[in-house]
Amino acid sequence: MSVIVFGPTGSVASVAALTAQEHGAEVYLAMRDTQKQIPGLSPENEQKGGFKRVQADLTNPESVAAAVKSSGAKRAFTYLAFGTPDHMRATFAAMKSAGIEFVVFLSSYTVAGEPKDVSPADLIPYIHAQVEISLDEIYGQENYVALRPGGFATNLLRFKKGIQTGEVKVWAPGFKFDCITPGDMGRVGGTILVHGPKNGQRKVYLYGPRLIAQGDAIVAIGKIVGKDITLATIGEKEALDEYIAGGIPKPLAEYMVQKSASTSNELTDRACYDIGIENVELYTGKSSTKFENWVEENKELFLA
Numbered sequence: 001m002s003v004i005v006f007g008p009t010g011s012v013a014s015v016a017a018l019t020a021q022e023h024g025a026e027v028y029l030a031m032r033d034t035q036k037q038i039p040g041l042s043p044e045n046e047q048k049g050g051f052k053r054v055q056a057d058l059t060n061p062e063s064v065a066a067a068v069k070s071s072g073a074k075r076a077f078t079y080l081a082f083g084t085p086d087h088m089r090a091t092f093a094a095m096k097s098a099g100i101e102f103v104v105f106l107s108s109y110t111v112a113g114e115p116k117d118v119s120p121a122d123l124i125p126y127i128h129a130q131v132e133i134s135l136d137e138i139y140g141q142e143n144y145v146a147l148r149p150g151g152f153a154t155n156l157l158r159f160k161k162g163i164q165t166g167e168v169k170v171w172a173p174g175f176k177f178d179c180i181t182p183g184d185m186g187r188v189g190g191t192i193l194v195h196g197p198k199n200g201q202r203k204v205y206l207y208g209p210r211l212i213a214q215g216d217a218i219v220a221i222g223k224i225v226g227k228d229i230t231l232a233t234i235g236e237k238e239a240l241d242e243y244i245a246g247g248i249p250k251p252l253a254e255y256m257v258q259k260s261a262s263t264s265n266e267l268t269d270r271a272c273y274d275i276g277i278e279n280v281e282l283y284t285g286k287s288s289t290k291f292e293n294w295v296e297e298n299k300e301l302f303l304a
Helices: 011-022 043-048 061-071 089-098 123-139 153-165 182-195 214-225 236-245 250-260 273-284 291-297 299-303
Strands: 002-006 026-031 052-055 075-079 102-106 144-149 167-170 203-206 230-233
Touching: 002 011, 002 061, 002 182, 011 026, 011 075, 011 102, 011 182, 026 061, 052 061, 061 089, 075 182, 089 123, 102 123, 102 182, 123 144, 123 250, 144 182, 153 167, 153 214, 153 291, 153 299, 167 214, 182 203, 182 273, 203 273, 214 230, 214 291, 214 299, 236 250, 291 299
Parallel strands: 002 026, 002 075, 026 052, 075 102, 102 144, 144 203, 167 230
Antiparallel strands: none
């Protein structure tokens, strides 16, 4: 079986690609820049594993179609590509016309329920929901799976400079998330890419094993990497400026600042939480990775 993984330089897609290869698939790595390094995959192992690189940009349907045709793949792993005016409809149409029959899409847990019911005012879930609707229209519900993971553990990397100096400025330190790891997401995604979903699942929620407040998570990281952390709570304007400086568009930054300060909203309430924890073990055979274990295994990400 040949599969194509878009965005393999990302922390989730790279694991999905490795997992698909471990399950016996021939894996094509679809990349904007085919010279970039892929996390966890040395050139030697890439050659040994039979991985093949192809150029593709998800915002360019013609390049997507060319990549799929050259690979002969029937299954694809993909993520949300910002910058498409039609919520990736043309991209998915290109995939289908080029031969892709089944798609695994990295969506978001903020899409709770039916995508068509998500309000445009709820920016993060709305963006992901519209892409799921595009998949409904192009592929039909039986021919794709939407992974809906919780809050990424890697989101905490934006605090690494402060962690290194021992003082972290943070907005909404009490905001809680589940710290799902890229390894867990990628292993589930790669398994479904090759074998399909279990139990008739089409929307696969994935969560870390417990909720942790953002401030507590930062302090815990400090202890693991050998840093005493002082937290300094910042105001809304400074938080907004930091998001924008980090490359997040202003409307999305405003949304994130507003919602992370709320005590109950789609960023903190988690649909199918228990099922989302169980799904990690269902597809990988292992329990959701504990946040502290992930930090211990990835200290260099916070210290480099």
